[in-house]
Amino acid sequence: MNQKAHLVGGLILATAAMLAGCPPLTASLIVFGGLFCDLDIVDIPVSSQGVHRRLLHNVFVAGAVGVLSYWVPFLMYWLMGMCLHIAMDMFSSSPVYVLWPVPHRGNQIGIGGWGVSNDSIGSFPVGCLVALLFSAGYLVGTDHFWEVVELGKRLLEYIFP
Numbered sequence: 001m002n003q004k005a006h007l008v009g010g011l012i013l014a015t016a017a018m019l020a021g022c023p024p025l026t027a028s029l030i031v032f033g034g035l036f037c038d039l040d041i042v043d044i045p046v047s048s049q050g051v052h053r054r055l056l057h058n059v060f061v062a063g064a065v066g067v068l069s070y071w072v073p074f075l076m077y078w079l080m081g082m083c084l085h086i087a088m089d090m091f092s093s094s095p096v097y098v099l100w101p102v103p104h105r106g107n108q109i110g111i112g113g114w115g116v117s118n119d120s121i122g123s124f125p126v127g128c129l130v131a132l133l134f135s136a137g138y139l140v141g142t143d144h145f146w147e148v149v150e151l152g153k154r155l156l157e158y159i160f161p
């Protein structure tokens with residue numbers, strides 16, 4: 001997914017978190033967590049195949065942030081941003097190596113690649129759709145979904161009386 005889609009996707013999820021009662025500064029960590037994953041785009045000679053979609057897109061880094069959030073609770077929002085980023089990347093045309101660096105029969109395990117390429121015009125809307133579904137799942141999980149639906153209805157009634 002391209003960076004514009006990750007930025008807007010993070011903002012969508014941060015908005016959902018704020019509607020669920022999260023303070024804005026804390027919710028902003030979702031956006032930063034989402035953008036953080038792609039710092040592995042730099043060329044580090046750790047793997048002959050490069051480290052993009054590997055070094056900061058795997059369950060071990062996400063799990064480490066999750067463990068740290070036990071002591072620093074607001075890191076859970078950073079983790080949410082990382083998880084959204086990884087989910088969005090799965091719907092681009094290249095897989096995400098979520099178990100990197102663990103090999104399976106000599107190969108790395110790539111998951112995803114189900115969607116559109118990053119330079120496609122469809123990348124942004126697909127990314128936003130994934131972010132909307134992810135955010136809806138978050139609102140259902142935090143029991144705020146119908147509250148936000150009601151808020152949306154009232155907003156529409158205000159705009160279109």
Ligand SMILES: [Zn+2]
Nearest residue numbers: 037038085089
């Ligand atoms: Zn990525």
